[in-house]
Structures are given as structure tokens and as C-alpha cells.
Amino acid sequence: MNSRKLPRKKNLSAMRMLGVQLGTARRAAGFTQRSLGERLMIDEETIASIEQGRRPLKPDLAASLDELLGTKGMLSAGVANLPEIDQFPLWAELYVQHEREAVSLSLYASQVLPGLLQTEQYARAVLRERVPAYDEDEIETRTAARTGRRDVLHRKTPPTVSFIVWEPVLHLDIGGAHVRREQLRHLREYSELPGLSLQFLPLDSPSHAGLDGPFILLETPDHQHLAYIEGQRGSQWVSDPSEVSILARKYAMLRTQALTPQESQRLLDRLLGEQGEQRTSVVHVDLQR
Incomplete structure (x- = not known):
């Protein structure tokens, strides 16, 4: 098991930044959190949690969002460069x-x-x-x-x-x-x-x-x-x-x-x-x- 830990602020800041990017792309594409969740068959709360940096965006969901929102791989690239969830301290x-x-x-x-x-x-x-x-x-x-x-x-x-x-x-x-x-x-x-x-x-x-x-x-x-x-x-x-x-x-x-x-x-x-x-x-x- 990888026990290397990264500072909490660095990890949460990266997650929040990716969440802001998702929210911006969602609004530009004309979706509310609810309508986007319905389109992807996931809870509205899941979208909200990701946009607020409280939940990590997973690669498969990022790929679906890139395709739906027309973000040309931006979200998938952001996920690929986030620290792994295993690596940051559990608070x-x-x-x-x-x-x-x-x-x-x-x-x-x-x-x-x-x-x-x-x-x-x-x-x-x-x-x-x-x-x-x-x-x-x-x-x-x-x-x-x-x-x-x-x-x-x-x-x-x-x-x-x-x-x-x-x-x-x-x-x-x-x-x-x-x-x-x-x-x-x-x-x-x-x-x-x-x-x-x-x-x-x-x-x-x-x-x-x-x-x-x-x-x-x-x-x-x-x-x-x-x-x-x-x-x-x-x-x-x-x-x-x-x-x-x-x-x-x-x-x-x-x-x-x-x-x-x-x-x-x-x-x-x-x-x-x-x-x-x-x-x-x-x-x-x-x-x-």
C-alpha cells in the first residue's frame, strides 16, 4: 500500500480547482446540476460534491463529462494529474x-x-x-x-x-x-x-x-x-x-x-x-x- 501522504491543502485545492472547471463547463453547456445528473444517471448531490471539491472526480465519469460537455479531454487530463485518493491524509x-x-x-x-x-x-x-x-x-x-x-x-x-x-x-x-x-x-x-x-x-x-x-x-x-x-x-x-x-x-x-x-x-x-x-x-x- 502506498503510504506517501501529500499536504491536505494541496490536495483539496486541486480538487476544488477541478470542480470549478466542471461547474464552468456545465453552465456553458446549459446544464443545471440536476439536469446533468439526470443525463448521466447519477445523483444531483454527486455533481454538487465534485464541483465543491468534496468528492474526487473519477476517470470514467470525467470521460463521460468531456464528451457530453465538449471539454475536449480537459476534465480527464485534470483527473490524471490529481494526487491519488490513497495518498492524502484522511481527515x-x-x-x-x-x-x-x-x-x-x-x-x-x-x-x-x-x-x-x-x-x-x-x-x-x-x-x-x-x-x-x-x-x-x-x-x-x-x-x-x-x-x-x-x-x-x-x-x-x-x-x-x-x-x-x-x-x-x-x-x-x-x-x-x-x-x-x-x-x-x-x-x-x-x-x-x-x-x-x-x-x-x-x-x-x-x-x-x-x-x-x-x-x-x-x-x-x-x-x-x-x-x-x-x-x-x-x-x-x-x-x-x-x-x-x-x-x-x-x-x-x-x-x-x-x-x-x-x-x-x-x-x-x-x-x-x-x-x-x-x-x-x-x-x-x-x-x-
Whole structure:
């Protein structure tokens, strides 16, 4: 995988410049964003995102636009000279935009629960662990943004979503016993959502296809398959089909190694039962004092 990264501003400036060129050519040809999208059988929002530099223009679409708008290969040449999407750092706002529009998401987590599954208290506790520390105002702002992302799971037509989480994550006591218990309840509730699969890779599994770390697979509305890898000091998109395929195969193997969704629900029930017993035991001891 190509890990070379280019400065964010350079990449986004190039994408915005190409978007401006597309918008200028579109208007000169007498198209609105909607009519152009209808002509190409793609969403109006896709055209808008490309023109605003929020979404990269792909070679096949650039070729179609050159032909339709009479730009004589200008857009294709611009795409050919853009940095590859794999090469620029993944910034949260770009990922969230793709997440909001995705038709499918597959997420493997091994360190902390995915943001889409976090309760407000759990998210706040996770953000408080950041080094160097956020101030309280920033923690509240980021907590609201993170929990707001859950709306994607409650859309009228939600994406198809699969989560695989390594079991040790469930035993982390981040925020204390109460936060953990409410988070487990939340997971159990979300495990019942239509179109959502929640599986846990058990601690005693003899096989583990995710030892290289967490990652996300994403399918866009125009059926582009991307992967997202986030690390300690940077993140990156992966768009090369062969590289995305490797991660997709890892995810497929993880699904066979993980508990089934039904077994995963029973694991949550057991953990919630154990926490309830511990709480009852503490109250009983306190009453004997």
C-alpha cells in the first residue's frame, strides 16, 4: 500500500480547482446540476460534491463529462494529474461526508467501540482519554458531533451496516461501571436494528484475521468501494481495487471467525447479567455495614 501522504491543502485545492472547471463547463453547456445528473444517471448531490471539491472526480465519469460537455479531454487530463485518493491524509470531515452518504458500511474495531455505536457518556469518556487533553468545551463539541453521526443508522433508507468488534473492547471500563453498563445496553438495543449486524470476535478465538488493526469498508452511492484506515498519527483512504479487495477478504474472514449475531446478543446478555449481579452484590455489602 502506498503510504506517501501529500499536504491536505494541496490536495483539496486541486480538487476544488477541478470542480470549478466542471461547474464552468456545465453552465456553458446549459446544464443545471440536476439536469446533468439526470443525463448521466447519477445523483444531483454527486455533481454538487465534485464541483465543491468534496468528492474526487473519477476517470470514467470525467470521460463521460468531456464528451457530453465538449471539454475536449480537459476534465480527464485534470483527473490524471490529481494526487491519488490513497495518498492524502484522511481527515474526519471527509470521512463523515462519505459515511453520511454510504449505501453500505463494514467496520472492524479492536481498540474502542466504533463512533456509530457509542453512547454520549461513552464518547465523552473516550474523548477525555486523549493525550494531549482536550478542554471541556472541545470535548462537548466533539461528543455532540460523534453522537450525531448515529442519525445515519436511522435514515428512512439506512445503509446496510456490519460491525465486528474484538471482545476485549467490551471489557474496557472507560468512564466507570455505569458508563460501561449503559453502553452494553445500547449495543444490545442497536443489535436489533434492521439492516445492522453486530458480531464480536471472542477472546478465545484461535484465529484472528484482524491483527493488523481496525479498518472500515465503505460503498458510495455510485458503488465505488473504498477503505478507511486510521492510526495514531494519521489516516488514509484506500481506493485501489486490489488493496480494497485485500481488506474485504480480511473482513470476510473475520465474519467467519466471529460469533454469529445471535451468539453476540447472548454475549451482551451475559455481560449485562454479570454487571447486574456485581451491582446487587455491592448494594448487599453496603447494607450490611
